Amino acid sequence: MKLNSLTELKLNWNWGMVSFALHRITGIALTIYVFLHIWTLSAVKDGEAAFNHSLDKWDNLVGHIFEYLLLLAVAYHLFNGIRVTFVDVMRFTKQQKRMLVWVIVFTVIVAVISLTIFIPEITKPV
């Protein structure tokens, strides 16, 4: 049987595997975003107005939802990265599953606190 990432995930179905896959997916997505981010900001080469217009294009509901998803990806990757580092250098291997609960808790806290800050349309009457 040919092993690919998906069959591996199916064969080793456990939360550690899911957290590993999510870390990779968010990592790759965020790396791609860095290029998009610099590209948006590089409009500054054509002057102040071009830069403001470039940022303005993202100042709508779709842009705000995208930024919110970006924040969630960063939050998860950051908290899970701290977990991975603890397991790597401090011999926290036995606690790694319990630490995943904390990763989820912290990510949810960030998600709840930031929801209306990132997507103000939610609180505005339609």
Add this chain to the structure above:
Amino acid sequence: MRLYRPSFAHVFGWFMQRISALFLVIGMVVHFWVLHYFIEKPLTFEKVVERLSSPGWILFDSLLLIAVVYHGLNGVWNVLTDYNPSPKLKKFYGWGLFLIGVATVIWGFITLIPFTVTA
């Protein structure tokens, strides 16, 4: 017991991924806090220029750029080498990611400069 001894380059890559991560943990929190929670929206050219009038912020943004590009592309390298590429392909990935990284950092700096000279 025979121990597996990874190469220096391998251990260095792992170590630098942790060092850049450590900086990014603090850096990303500051970056998000300042640009999404602290500065009143919408963000404009003027507000960026005002922040970058201090050399500390220029240094911070420069380090954040280098750390994020290194961490991201080294992460992609880790993903790619997990699929056990041939030595030839591995070399191609390595040089490809290195060149993309250098070009992106230069692009980032070119983007940063207009905000600092107008102040």
